[in-house]
Amino acid sequence: MxxxxxxxxxxxxxxxxxxxxxxxxxxxxxxxxxxxxxxxxxxxxxxxxxxxxxxxxxxxxxxxxxxxxxxxxxxxxxxxxxxxxxxxxxxxxxxxxxxxxxxxxxxxxxxxxxxxxxxxxxxxxxxxxxxxxxxxxxxxxxxxxxxxxxxxxxxxxxxxxxxxxxxxxxxxxxxxxxxxxxxxxxxxxxxxxxxxxxxxxxxxGAGHYVKMVHNGIEYADMQLICEAYHLLRDALGMTAKEIGEIFQTWDKGVLNSYLMEISAEVLLQDDPETGAPLVEMILDKAGQKGTGLWTAVSSLEQGTPAPTITQAVFARALSTLKSERVAAAEVLQGPKSEPVSEAEKQAFIESLHDALYCSKICAYAQGFALMASASDEHDWGLDFAAIAKIWRAGCIIRAVFLQSITQAYQAKPKLANLLLDPFFQQQVEQKQMNWRRTVAKATLMGIPCPAFSSAISYFDSYRTAVLPANLLQGQRDFFGAHTFERTDKPSGEKFHLNWSSPARDLTQV
Structure with a gap:
């Protein structure tokens, strides 16, 4: 040297x-x-x-x-x-x-x-x-x-x-x-x-786990934006440029984010070869490098639901079935489209904005809940306010509302779910009817919106005090003697009904 x-x-x-x-x-x-x-x-x-x-x-x-x-x-x-x-x-x-x-x-x-x-x-x-x-x-x-x-x-x-x-x-x-x-x-x-x-x-391992969940949220966020584009394109018949301009407007408000910014830019870009909108020249087959899949697998392993992230992974997998989808489109018929008035068009755009915002909140809520579950299991002691802070710039999912997530976890470090924070609770309560109208309209028109649908189902399931899992436990006990707990007994006590016995006697296990 x-x-x-x-x-x-x-x-x-x-x-x-x-x-x-x-x-x-x-x-x-x-x-x-x-x-x-x-x-x-x-x-x-x-x-x-x-x-x-x-x-x-x-x-x-x-x-x-x-x-x-x-x-x-x-x-x-x-x-x-x-x-x-x-x-x-x-x-x-x-x-x-x-x-x-x-x-x-x-x-x-x-x-x-x-x-x-x-x-x-x-x-x-x-x-x-x-x-x-x-x-x-x-x-x-x-x-x-x-x-x-x-x-x-x-x-x-x-x-x-x-x-x-x-x-x-x-x-x-x-x-x-x-x-x-x-x-x-x-x-x-x-x-x-x-x-x-x-x-x-x-x-x-903690840092790579957090990055893995970051990428899972990224999958969900991207899929939600793509579904918004799909609905504006097929439900309202809007051009790529018109949709790009709407996304630019949305990027100035609560939906401000890097992904919204670049989505608008992609939609506004013309193809250098044909002059057509570039997005229309890109084949609708999405790739993935595995981190979204890892997040979905971890969600299943942890028993911590992240359905919007998982649906985003499935959506990419479905997109790769291009030849099958083209063939199926010839034989599987959906509902006939109906004309939309200008007033209906503007109302739908407003509803879609709120649906995207609420669904995005749920995707982040799922990601942070998954990190909390892993942190407890591995004794990592994750600081969720600090994690939200470092995602405010530099990363792919950077967004203005990460400041609100930071404040939510600063106020309550052990917050069970982002949906329970007063700010986000209020946001979803105020906007949920537009969210519901969007998902209902998409379903009636036959336009797939798996991420939107999974997000609102997550919200509705999380806020439901009594789910039908009681029947499910009855089914499991019937065919597999898996036992069940009772509403009138202390938590943790297990019971089994002898379904094959004429007496149908109940025993504590």
Whole structure:
């Protein structure tokens, strides 16, 4: 190593889209970074980007490495390495390579990928004593990584003291009073005021679990917006541009969010090749990378209902059945459409706005309830006000009403469900009839709205004191002797009726 190549603060491995932008973000914030990737072209690309963005008088902050051994020797001790590699086996391969290159017990390795939270728990235990395995889930996509993501770190609390200044520096920032993002849009720009969208989440795995639920909420939010688009298109016959303009208007109020903003932009975009609305040229088959599925599975495993998130996963799966749907459309007939007057059109748009808002509240309520269930089971001690805070900027589900969610959990940290917060309770009570009209209208017109429907069913089920599960328990006891509790006996006492006996005698189990 020459005198012209000083020791770096951080070693960075994996220079894909997210990795490259995180490295440039670190450089903006004054950190010297030793960068490595198996693909030399990616190393060259990040060096070229940093050189082109570097202002006059600013020293070089990113240095390329050609092999893992060189990377380890280029970083100050105790070493801090950040990984941005695909989730799964690649993480373990890199960890093994770093061990072979000489990392030790005091060194910290941070996984920033979309790893399954149980893999993170396993790795933290497996590598204990060899080095400190830490994780920080990252949300915000390419732009977030470059100019300030939302970060969900978890792992060894002592290691957090070393990592905290780095993650807080590169994270998105929000105004503490308004909850609105403090935008950073130019290379070299640094924002030091405001609240950072990075906070210690909890023990190993907690951060990736929270990010998993974040992505589940993201699935639901996206599906709800898509259903609103579908209804405006097919129920009212509106053009993509008209719908985009409505979404732009909605983005100025309680529905203000990153997803609403970009949805409007997509709808207003013309296809460069045909001049038609681009959205009409995009095939209606949606992909997924697994985090929404993981959230749905966790909901089932925890026994904590998240039906709107789950329906969003199912909606993507149904979208992939394109050829089957095209064939079915020829033979399966729905109701005939009826003309809609201008007055009815405006009333429907207003109702749809409220339905989207109420359904969105339910999707977030389901996500936070799921995190609470996991926190109790694993003794994570999750701080939901802090989680809502770091989602106010930088992440994909950032939205103005996360400020209200923050305030709800600040007022009552052990809030059982977001729907029970006085503010959200009032919002849903005021707007629920429009919500019901929207779902009813969609059903009568034969336009699918699985996320809207599941959200209102969740609300109605949660507010119902006596559900028909009493009959269900009777059924289960009849065919499987699964027992049941009684309304007139202490909780926990189990009973069984001998259904096959003429006497039908009742016994306490």
């Amino acid at each position: 020459s005198d012209q190549q000083p020791l770096c603060d951080i070693g960075f491995i994996g220079l894909g889209v997210m990795g490259k932008n995180l490295v440039l973000n670190l450089a903006d914030n004054g950190y010297k970074v030793a960068a490595f990737d198996l693909d030399k072209d990616k190393v060259d690309a990040v060096l070229a980007a940093e050189a082109s963005e570097r202002a006059e008088g600013i020293e070089q902050r990113v240095f390329g490495c050609s092999e893992m051994n060189e990377l380890v020797t280029r970083v100050k001790k105790p070493h801090l390495f950040i990984l941005s590699v695909p989730a799964g086996e690649a993480v373990d391969r890199v960890c093994s390579a770093l061990l072979a290159a000489g990392v030790g017990a005091e060194d910290v390795i941070i996984d920033t990928g979309n790893s399954l939270w149980t893999d993170t728990v396993r790795r933290e235990a497996s590598y204990r004593g060899q080095f400190v395995f830490f994780s920080t889930a990252v949300s915000g996509g390419e732009v977030g990584a470059r100019f300030g993501p939302s970060l969900m770190p978890s792992g060894d609390k002592k290691a957090w003291a070393m990592i905290e200044p780095v993650l807080e520096a590169i994270s998105a920032k929000v105004d503490a009073n308004s909850g609105l993002p403090l935008e950073r849009t130019q290379p070299g720009q640094v924002i030091t005021e405001g609240e950072p969208c990075a906070t210690y989440i909890g023990p190993a």
